[in-house]
Amino acid sequence: MSLGDDHQSSGGYGGTGQTRTRLPDGGGDGYGGPRRTGRSSSRSLVTVVGVVVLLIAAIAFANRGGDDSATSDDTAEDKPKTSATAPSGKEPVRSGFAHDEQGAQSAAANYAVALGSAEMFDKSKRDPILKAIIVPSRVAGFVATLDKAYNPGFNTNVGLNEDGSTPKGYTFVSRTSPIGTKLTEGSADKATVEVWCSGLLGLAGQNSTAPVTNSWFTITMSLEWVSGDWKIVTHSQKDGPTPIPGDDKASSADEMAKAVQEYGGLSYAR
Template identity: 85%
Template sequence: MSLGDDHQSSGGYGGAGQTRTRLPDGDGDGHGTSRRGGRSSSRSLVTMVGVVVLLVAAIAFANRGGDDSAGSDDAAADTPKTSATAPSGTRPVQAGFAHDAQGAQSAAANYAVALGSDGMFDKAKRDAILQAIIVPGRVADFETTLDKAYSPSFNKNVGLNENGSAPKGYTFVSRTSPIGTKVTERSADSATVEVWCSGLLGLAGQNSTSPVTNSWFTITMKLEWVNGDWKIVTHSQKDGPAPIPGDDRASSADEMAKAVQEYGGFTYAR
């Protein structure tokens, strides 16, 4: 069970809070998923141990049916009129990722989204995600490592309650957006993929001591083809490449919280 390679999704974990994205197509090796550079040690820890919920959402959608046999004109006519946070696709992913270089890149991009989501701060969601995206033989190791990392003291250190929930009046933001992918090694049943990402992390709200900030980082994943799909064997992260910051005015805490609530996170990339 996983995301497919037809580049579509109709929702995510949390239903109407999800949207769809699609990165440019190309040949499998021509694209150029733990965490964020330039932050406190606690933020670095989030990025290094992350693995998540949006993926679980997309996986759930993969079990739904649909029919994309209509032509492009019909598809355009049938496009639903939705709110900003509603799913934009009309047909969910049907099967796992393709058994080729592009399929490995698609898997890595989506796993990067999972690695950076707020679902990792919830024990039940985190375990479900690990079961879905990690090779079976490594799941127990990942669970042990992440249970230690996402401790009550760690949650408090990033501004959350001990159980990983956001304090009343605040909106917790943890999102990763893939910018591009690159295969660095490949064999018939394994691939090493680098995913260049941008991420958001912090608490949106008045008087927040951990305001939402942006970072740039690259996640390297070693994937194996197991039981008909790509699964993570190992993953690591390094800072950058980071562009020169622009002249954008930083939004207020209220503006940021509103944006997070109104714009759903992505469930399917590439």
């Protein structure tokens, strides 16, 4: 069905249509890893840049199925593979959403996961992601903006080496998890979707100067139906809604690094 087929009397869809976040059965080695307590300034910076066209000081989210910092130790018989969610080894589906309001929300949720992944810190992986999910006419602009944003200074600010590589002995964490989505406005070929997210960002390991922290934020994406799929036109972000922190005891650096290595990120957000 086409967007707006069930809403002709109102001239489109929008308002308060809300959906739940769910995880489909399908999977692949995903790249699924904006934030803000603790290192809130670094977090917000990281999240926004991943998608904002005009924002220059922003950036990234979530991690891929297996962390890039995996080493040869991953092959040990007593240690799980880092691609825990991708036993088939197949590439995750990054496009091909339904031409309706639910498809628009699914696209927005999954694009948040992709743009928040650790892959965004690697230009050779970042550019293909942008080409797959941004409207063709804006890809060049996004690429240029992010090339400037992911600079040596930013990399060191989040705990990485100046070239974006992970320091020896550490595990870099960047993951975004959509909590829910809301369609705020739309028509047959355009939609604006808000995605409420929780994110992780930091460097796991002993004596880390940028430990992994958690944050909450809401991403707003303007999408357009182009060449048979939803693509991002513009993106913005704001902090919260943020729940009251629980009484959970923070895990050790080693526990956090092990969790990231053993639990693969999700390809699908809903």
